[in-house]
Amino acid sequence: MPLSEQQIADITAARTADSRTLRPTVPALEAMLFHATPVLDHGFLRVIDYMGDDSAVVQAARVSYGRGTRAANEDRGLIRYLMRHRHSTPFEMCEIKYHVKLPIFVARQWIRHRTANVNEYSARYSILDKEFYIPAPEHLAAQSTVNRQGRGDILTGEEAAEVLRLLRADAAQAYDHYAWMLNEGHDDQGPDPARQGLARELARMNLTLNTYTQWYWKTDLHNLFHFLSLRADPHAQYEIRAYAEAMLETVKAWVPASYEAFCDYRLGAATLSAGMLAVVRRRLAGEQVGQAESGLSKREWRELMEMLGLPA
Amino acid sequence: MPLSEQQIADITAARTADSRTLRPTVPALEAMLFHATPVLDHGFLRVIDYMGDDSAVVQAARVSYGRGTRAANEDRGLIRYLMRHRHSTPFEMCEIKYHVKLPIFVARQWIRHRTANVNEYSARYSILDKEFYIPAPEHLAAQSTVNRQGRGDILTGEEAAEVLRLLRADAAQAYDHYAWMLNEGHDDQGPDPARQGLARELARMNLTLNTYTQWYWKTDLHNLFHFLSLRADPHAQYEIRAYAEAMLETVKAWVPASYEAFCDYRLGAATLSAGMLAVVRRRLAGEQVGQAESGLSKREWRELMEMLGLPA
Amino acid sequence: MPLSEQQIADITAARTADSRTLRPTVPALEAMLFHATPVLDHGFLRVIDYMGDDSAVVQAARVSYGRGTRAANEDRGLIRYLMRHRHSTPFEMCEIKYHVKLPIFVARQWIRHRTANVNEYSARYSILDKEFYIPAPEHLAAQSTVNRQGRGDILTGEEAAEVLRLLRADAAQAYDHYAWMLNEGHDDQGPDPARQGLARELARMNLTLNTYTQWYWKTDLHNLFHFLSLRADPHAQYEIRAYAEAMLETVKAWVPASYEAFCDYRLGAATLSAGMLAVVRRRLAGEQVGQAESGLSKREWRELMEMLGLPA
Amino acid sequence: MPLSEQQIADITAARTADSRTLRPTVPALEAMLFHATPVLDHGFLRVIDYMGDDSAVVQAARVSYGRGTRAANEDRGLIRYLMRHRHSTPFEMCEIKYHVKLPIFVARQWIRHRTANVNEYSARYSILDKEFYIPAPEHLAAQSTVNRQGRGDILTGEEAAEVLRLLRADAAQAYDHYAWMLNEGHDDQGPDPARQGLARELARMNLTLNTYTQWYWKTDLHNLFHFLSLRADPHAQYEIRAYAEAMLETVKAWVPASYEAFCDYRLGAATLSAGMLAVVRRRLAGEQVGQAESGLSKREWRELMEMLGLPA
Structure with missing residues (x-):
């Protein structure tokens, strides 16, 4: 389970404290706010905050003074026009902030998207939890024989079992030694007073890349669409695609007209040379x-x- | 007056439509929302939307699950620590969107700040209003004799009067000719059916640089602080500083602890080589x-x- | 003519001082270096410096230690693959720097491309020359009747003549008054000792938007391709497209394989929803x-x- | 040793192929070009390419047509003025590209600097080498007792020995299992024909964070100075500071006047609130x-x- 009882209590508390606001508000996204959607075996994705809605895209495109009195289908038509003709700046007027728990090797792909704001849990400052990503059997794939960066058939039998055993054992052992080096107490054992304990910023190097980390990640809708067009794509690695798909659900609830235009003109589109x-x-x-x-x-x-x- | 009656009505309407939200909300900024603060002779600045508050900075720095239960002075201390040690990423977790009406020559300075989202009123697509910036007499300064990019004494007498007369006359004449070239009607006169009218994207080149434009401008708190540290500075040109000072008031209402830290460690600070x-x-x-x-x-x-x- | 005799002498001098370098060097671009290609009536574009070549794209994609010994057609195939599948980061490994003289209204469109480095001639600090863009008769177009931001038929006859007369007269008058306000001498006349002269940062507001400015503009090849895909497009305003077309010639000389891939997969491509x-x-x-x-x-x-x- | 014989041969070959260029050239940096400076136990840093020099900073600040004929001390004075008054754009006109081999946990800190271009060796596509960072005994520090993200005393005796033993053993075991899962041959053993081998993009998750990766990293001088002001600072983690210090040497050779100004006004400066x-x-x-x-x-x-x- 990705969340502790204390964390669930914090989220429940946050969901009870509502306020009045004059800002654009989206009830369908408010219903999701703070809740954690599980992703992979121990990860999650949750929306922490958002700014704007479909009308904010339209309002910015028109640089208008109010929320507008046009018919909804005029707004939808304008949004589709903007998406089709790559007028990207109005989509930058919406912003969303996620809290994500994810394996480090996924975080390393994700961070390559530079136009975003990030605060990651610091292993220089704090101690990581003992949680690793172990693929479900149906995601344990062989190397593709036709694509040098893709997956082929699912591994089965003895080989699959051994791979899973090794992944589990190496991650656990590396973590236990990390905790031993830190000497700050682990597994119901207190610190050994005879030892000093290694600096956190050093001990972390012993962890394996499937260890979970977490971060706050904030971006605008245009850059989010760019991220999703690459990471919700069938060629993306499954483990990051799982997060992209959870994000698509939040976008659909948040900005339905922009989402529809994105599906038609980006996700489902094809570029012919x-x-x-x-x-x-x-x-x-x-x-x-x-x-x-x-x-x-x-x-x-x-x-x-x-x-x-x-x-x- | 910077706003038309229709625009004032749009703003009033927007201020009546409140909603319930689970998001962080700042009553002091809600009270300002949508209202236009006059800047210069025909310009304004107004907050259109915002995301986050002082607690959001703290929450991101801690990558925490809830809004936290720490004492307010612990939060203030953390914010001051982050500002002092240039830990900038938590401040990126707050976002604000302004609608600004400003002279084109001010917009040209402003746009040099690249880490922001912008939608400007398009003079390729629409027709600009007949409004120009004319400095108040107390801002009509001579060239500085010690600083090649600064101002010196205030101009007075005949020279000042002539400068103001020329600024007014040239801007008005250039605008009237712009309108004539467009041939879309002007000054209660309809279009001349015998003429085709010049394309808007061409006619605009006849306008002077003190003509007002407007845009939506959105940025995060860290980049806003960077903007303000340069543009609310006494060395900044007065005309952009006037906008920066109006923005400072909104920041003070929005994130008082971050604002205080910014004043102490940036605006009022000095760097010694x-x-x-x-x-x-x-x-x-x-x-x-x-x-x-x-x-x-x-x-x-x-x-x-x-x-x-x-x-x- | 866009260049003064002194400027031509400076360029000639720069072209005589060659050095030996171990860096990737492109003779076809060296032949263009520093030379000014005229654009519009008084503008120009010239390459000031560059980094990398087609092989640098390939080398970065492979994170290799040397310049490689693969056959040229393997490199071309890899470049085409990278372009087709939007692997953009290897193209970021090449960089180019231009010196451009352009009308202010074109500079205002151009600067919207934020991922670039810019140093513009400062009218706070210096005095602009008396040079304005006046469209050639074949570019003096009416407003499009089908596209709100496009051009229609060419203006002719009396209307065209009057438009050109107004553009010329207003720009010249605004400039002359700018020079008068500065009181730093103009048209063979020295400053009037009885006047102080208006600050440069203020006087510039009297100029019209077709006044020429100039800047150094530097970007990487990926972002340059993005710029060109939007600005060398038939829907772009003619005046900025003229610069984009001059840039295409420099790119063709610099990175011929990347240029070819760009033409096939971007400029000549079509996206189907x-x-x-x-x-x-x-x-x-x-x-x-x-x-x-x-x-x-x-x-x-x-x-x-x-x-x-x-x-x- | 960080380089194989083949890699050394590639570098030697690259250093023999010089060309003539009209571009600004810096002999002191040419002498370093391509050579690998060792950093940490198996890492290195080498300059692959560069654009511009001290004069290019000056030329951009003046938006001038030639390389200038001013005295060198005028240029130095202007560079110091620009640095002191945070006129950052002229420094963006110089660009440098490095090839770096570094432990993954260092790469994770480094990548947080977003204004740079990066191509990392892909472990989805290729197989990483068996090389890990193991701290030298004098860098094996205890957790600081006063700073939650710093180091304290050096570990000694049995504890130090055990930490080093664990770091070595865990990294080696994780790597050997990674190689086993890949089943592409390892340690003079060919692939096992009875097994399919796990996809590379999955197997990599078993590696520890001290495994070495490598990348091409390119940035402009202004952003490099920002990176160095944070990472060459005594508060930076030693392992990234080692790279920053190697970079400082390259900057000193490349742009000596800018380097001097950076040391005076940034590295050695103090900000007082x-x-x-x-x-x-x-x-x-x-x-x-x-x-x-x-x-x-x-x-x-x-x-x-x-x-x-x-x-x-």
């Missing part, structure tokens, strides 16, 4: 065009056929 | 040190004496 | 699909037919 | 002021006395 577009035009004009006549490389041809739902 | 520090140490040790013995250039010496409140 | 893609698939499968059956709005249908080169 | 400054002024005026009369907290008082070199 100049050469690919030429092939489609020739095919639509009735011409028989194969890879040989296309001017595309074999790889690009395969990618095009996949987009078009045609056999390669 | 290695050489300046050496002089202070020697002086405190009772040594007589003049510029000649100090190793400082004359300019640095003058700056040091000014910081210390001593005669140069 | 989920709905558009469904229409293409149905059409390729032989189904007759019109707008009514497509699920697309009229506007999206028109955009799709345009991409496919089909009648709307 | 409004309250601290008031104490200094009162003391200089001959007043006896102790902590009780100062209005400063005990902690601030201690920090002030330390800056002034006085007993607390």
Whole structure:
């Protein structure tokens, strides 16, 4: 379970203290606020705060004085137009803040998205909990034989069992030695008065990369969409995609019109290169065009056929 | 007057529609929300939305699960510690959005602060109003004779009168010709059906740099403090400082503990170079040190004496 | 002519002082270095410095120790792969610095691209030259009747003549009054000793937006491609597109393989929404699909037919 | 030794291929180019490329057409002025690119500096080497008793020996199991044909945080100075400070005038809060002021006395 009883009590307390505000408010997101959505085996994602809504996108695009009196479908049309034509700045006018618990190797991918604000739990200052990510059996995949950075078949049998055993044992042993080095008490044992204990900033280096960390992560809607277009994609590593999918649910509740436009024009969209577009035009004009006549490389041809739902 | 009756009505309407929220809420800032504070002769600044409060800074620094139960003075102490030691990321967890009406030449300085989100009223798409900044007589200053980018004495008499006359006449004439080129109607006259009208994106080039524009501008508290440390400074041009001072009032209402720390450790602080520090140490040790013995250039010496409140 | 004799002499001098370097060097770009390419009537663009080349993209993607011994066509294939799959970070490893002279209203669009380094000629500190952008007759367009931020037909006859006359006269008058206010001498006349002269930071507000300014602008190749994908696009305003096109020539000389990939996968590419893609698939499968059956709005249908080169 | 023979050969080859360039060139940095400076036990830092020099800072500040003919001491004076008054944009006109090999826990601190370009060796795509950071005995420190994120005394005797033994054994075991899971051959053993091997993107999670990774890291001089002001500081963790100190040497060779100004106005400078400054002024005026009369907290008082070199 990702949360302790004290943490659950803190969250429950936070959810009882409501206030009146003149700011744009989204009831569907208020209903989610502070609650932790479990992700992976010990992780979670929760919305801590937000600013703006679909109308705030529209209001900024129009640089208007009030929330507007236009019909909702006019706003939806404008949002779709903005998304389609990559007018990104109005989407920057909405902001969201998450609290995320995640394995360190996932945090290392995530932090590459630089246009965000981050406060991570400091292992220089504090002691990490004994929690590691161990993949569920259905996520324990072999190396892909066609894609050097992808997964292939699911591992099974003895090999799978041994992998899981090693992951568990190494993480636990590395953690126990980390706690021993710290000498601040561990497993119902107090510190050994004969020892000084290693500095936290050093001891942490003994932990394995599947150890859980946590952070506050805040970004604007435009940059969140960029993050999601890369990390909710089927080519993303499963472990970060699991977080991206939990985030998509929060975005859907928060800004439904922007979410719909994002699904149509980004997540579900396809970009055709100049050469690919030429092939489609020739095919639509009735011409028989194969890879040989296309001017595309074999790889690009395969990618095009996949987009078009045609056999390669 | 910076606002039309319709705009005032829009603002009044926005201020009546309150909601319940679980988010951190700041009554002192809610009281200001949407209201326009006049700045310069036709400009204004108003807060459109905000996220977070002093506790959000503390919560992020601790990566905690709830709003915390610590005493308020512990929070204040932590905020002061964070500010003093340049731990900037917790301040990034608060966000504020302004609607600003400002002269174009001020907007050109302002936009140099890149870590912010901006939506400006588009003169490619819309028509600007006939409003220009004309300095009040007490702000009509001569070129400084000691600082190549500063102001000196106030202009007076005939010269001042002529400058004001020229500023007014040129801006008005350039605007009237802009409107004529657009041929979309102006001054109770409709368009001339015999003319096509120049594209808006071209006609705007005839406007003078004191014409007012407006934008939505959103940033986080850390970057806002950076902006304010440069633009609320006495060396900043008066016209942008007027906006910075209006912003300081909103920050004081919003995050009083962070504001206090900012005043102590940034606005009112002084940075001494290695050489300046050496002089202070020697002086405190009772040594007589003049510029000649100090190793400082004359300019640095003058700056040091000014910081210390001593005669140069 | 955009350059004075002194400036041309400075550039000629800079081009004679070569050195030996171990850094990646691109002869085709060295041949352009420092030379000013004229843009618009008084503007220019010139490359001041650069870092990296096509191989630097490849080297960073591989995090390798040397410049590599792979065949050139392997490098080209990798660059195309990186561009196609939006692996943007290796392109950030190349950097270029331009010196640009441009009208202020173009600078205002340009500066919206925040991920760049900029030093602009300061009109707080210095005096601007008397140079304004006046469109060539073939660029003097009417407002578009179908696109609120576009151009329509070219203005002709009396209306065109009057527009050009007004643009010239207003810019010149505003400049002359600017110079008068400064009282630092102008048009072979020295300062009037009876006047103090207005501060430069104030006098500049009297200038019109077609006055030329200049800046140093530096960015990485990834962000440059982003800039060019928006500003070399037919929907961009002509005046900024003219600069983007001059930049494309420098990129072609500098990183030919990256440039080719950019043309194929960005400039000449088309993004189909989920709905558009469904229409293409149905059409390729032989189904007759019109707008009514497509699920697309009229506007999206028109955009799709345009991409496919089909009648709307 | 941080480099293999092949890598040394690659570097030697790169250093023989020089070219002629018109760009600003710095012989003292050319002499360092590509060479690896050892850092920690298996890490290194090497300069891969650079753009600009001290004159480029000056040229950008003046937005000038040539490299300038001013005396060198005028340039130095301008650079000091820019640094002292936090005119940061001219320093952004110089750029440097490093190749760094560093432990993952150091990389996790380093990546928090967002204004930089990074390409890291991908453990989704490739296999990491068996190299871990093990602190030298003189860096094996106890937790500080006064600073929750600092180090205290050096560990000695049995405790130190046991810590080193555990760090070595856990890292090696985790790595060997990582290699076993990959099943791509390890320690002169080929893959086991009966096993599929775990995907690289999963197996990497078993590694400890002292495993070495490497990246290309590129930034501009202003942001590099910001990085160095935080990471070359005595409060920075030793392991990242070791890299910062190696970088300082490269900066000193590259831009000596900027480096000197940075040392005087940043590294060796001290910021006094409004309250601290008031104490200094009162003391200089001959007043006896102790902590009780100062209005400063005990902690601030201690920090002030330390800056002034006085007993607390």
